[in-house]
Amino acid sequence: MLGFAVAQTSSIDQQTGQPAWGTSEAPNAADIRFETSIGSLEPAVVSASSAPAQFGSGGVGLRNRGAGSIAVSGVLPPVQFAYIYWAVITSGPASAANQKIKLQRLSPTPASTVVTITGTNVGTGPSPCWGTSSDTITVFRGTVPITVATGNGVYQVTLLAGASGSTAGGDPWVGTPIFPLMEGASLVIIGTGTGTQRVVIYDQGLSGMTFQGNTGFSYSLLLPIAASGKLTLFESIGADGQQGVSRLAVKTAANETTVINGVHIAGPGSNFNDGDWNGSSARPLPQLWDDVGHDITTATKAGTTSLAVSIGNGGKIPYDCMTPVANVVQVQ
Numbered sequence: 001m002l003g004f005a006v007a008q009t010s011s012i013d014q015q016t017g018q019p020a021w022g023t024s025e026a027p028n029a030a031d032i033r034f035e036t037s038i039g040s041l042e043p044a045v046v047s048a049s050s051a052p053a054q055f056g057s058g059g060v061g062l063r064n065r066g067a068g069s070i071a072v073s074g075v076l077p078p079v080q081f082a083y084i085y086w087a088v089i090t091s092g093p094a095s096a097a098n099q100k101i102k103l104q105r106l107s108p109t110p111a112s113t114v115v116t117i118t119g120t121n122v123g124t125g126p127s128p129c130w131g132t133s134s135d136t137i138t139v140f141r142g143t144v145p146i147t148v149a150t151g152n153g154v155y156q157v158t159l160l161a162g163a164s165g166s167t168a169g170g171d172p173w174v175g176t177p178i179f180p181l182m183e184g185a186s187l188v189i190i191g192t193g194t195g196t197q198r199v200v201i202y203d204q205g206l207s208g209m210t211f212q213g214n215t216g217f218s219y220s221l222l223l224p225i226a227a228s229g230k231l232t233l234f235e236s237i238g239a240d241g242q243q244g245v246s247r248l249a250v251k252t253a254a255n256e257t258t259v260i261n262g263v264h265i266a267g268p269g270s271n272f273n274d275g276d277w278n279g280s281s282a283r284p285l286p287q288l289w290d291d292v293g294h295d296i297t298t299a300t301k302a303g304t305t306s307l308a309v310s311i312g313n314g315g316k317i318p319y320d321c322m323t324p325v326a327n328v329v330q331v332q
Contacts, residue, residue: 018173020245022129022288023253024212024318031133032126032321035209040220040306044122045083045201047190053080054193054330057235059186059291060157061282062086066167067158068185068282069106075151075191082149082189083201084117085325087139087208087239088163089127089181094138097162098180103144103187107154114158117142122326123207128240129321130177137183137239137323139207149189157185172286173246183239184281184289188328197231197332200224206324213256213277213319216312222305227331229302234260235293235328241277242287242320252316254278259310263299266292277311277322300331 019027047053056074088098099119105112119140127135149155159167165178172181190199202221211217236258244250256275257267264270272294274280279287300307307329313319 018245020318021173021177022240022242022321024214026129028131028133029129029321032129034215035211035217036215038205038209038219040222041202041205042222043200043224044203046224047080047199051080052193052195052197053190053199054197055188055190055199055328056152057186057188057291057328059184059237059281059289061184061279061286061289062159062164062182063172063286063288064164064166064168064170066164067156070155070157070185070187072155072187072189073152075189076193077151078192079146079149079151080190080192082144082146082187084142084144084185084187085139085237086119086185087137087183087323087325089130089135089137089183091131091135091179095162095180097160099140100160101142101185102158102160103148104156105148105150105153106156112148115145115148117144122203123209125208125210125323128210128323130181131179137208137210139203139325141203144187149187151189151191155187171246172288186237186291186325195332196225197330198224200329201326203326207326208323210321210323212321213313214315214317216310218310221307221309221327221329223307223329223331225331227300227302227304229297229300231332232296232300233293233330234296236276236290237325238277238290239323239325240288241290241322242279247284250318252313253318253320256311256313256320260296261299261304261308265294265296265299277320
């Protein structure tokens with residue numbers, strides 16, 4: 001991991017009157033050790049070769065909230081399996097309340113029962129510039145019963161008592177952060193595909209690897225089969241992405257680009273234009289969670305066996321501090 005010192009400035013503070021939490025101008029940013037490269041990653045989850053697969057997902061930001069809803073579209077039944085991811089920033093180890101989450105399908109009706117899901121810790125790393133340099137972020141993955149995750153619809157996520165320091169819905173940048181700081185949650189539902197389609201999920205070795213836009217972050221995802229060049233989909237789930245501070249947009253904190261196999265996939269100048277790390281799952285507030293997907297077929301010509309991913313903002317300050325949660329790839 002890379003130690004990176006930051007010269008503190010006050011351009012954001014002067015405009016908002018609040019610390020620029022989550023960015024290079026946060027009080028603790030100069031002391032955090034960020035990742036820059038983690039090499040090649042094997043999938044943590046691979047759909048069975050005997051059952052062609054495809055997926056849909058959705059996310060919700062949960063900072064200073066006690067509950068939220070996730071809408072999922074694009075799943076083709078029957079559902080093969082489903083997972084829910086969530087992440088939380090804590091002072092000390094994550095508590096028992098942080099390790100569980102409640103989920104209920106609200107639509108289509110009839111609504112499902114409420115299930116409490118216990119998560120597996122798939123990655124822990126430095127806080128993305130909230131609190132002190134000793135605080136950490138932990139990513140959990142939980143298995144969702146397919147009696148609940150039946151496919152497309154609306155799902156309610158509810159936190160256990162004590163899982164979030166505040167559930168009053170306040171602006172994260174107003175006042176002092178109250179730990180624990182819940183980031184958000186995403187539901188990934190794997191349905192049934194056609195032909196040779198496979199779905200793979202990458203989390204262990206990626207989850208919790210906090211990085212920042214200035215020096216960027218790179219890694220490679222190893223595919224279970226060679227791409228045919230017909231269709232490849234890529235989903236990025238990430239914690240603590242933001243456009244600036246509160247409703248104040250800060251260009252250099254929001255202009256991260258994503259490049260895969262040399263092709264500009266997201267961020268300014270790409271066809272997508274917007275970055276993948278701008279808190280899009282919970283705009284305008286609280287931000288801090290992203291679940292963003294792309295068709296990356298142009299980056300996966302026939303015979304491609306890996307995805308070289310690079311994220312960064314070109315070294316412009318102030319920069320955002322971000323934490324990967326998971327990547328989902330559909331390939332054929």
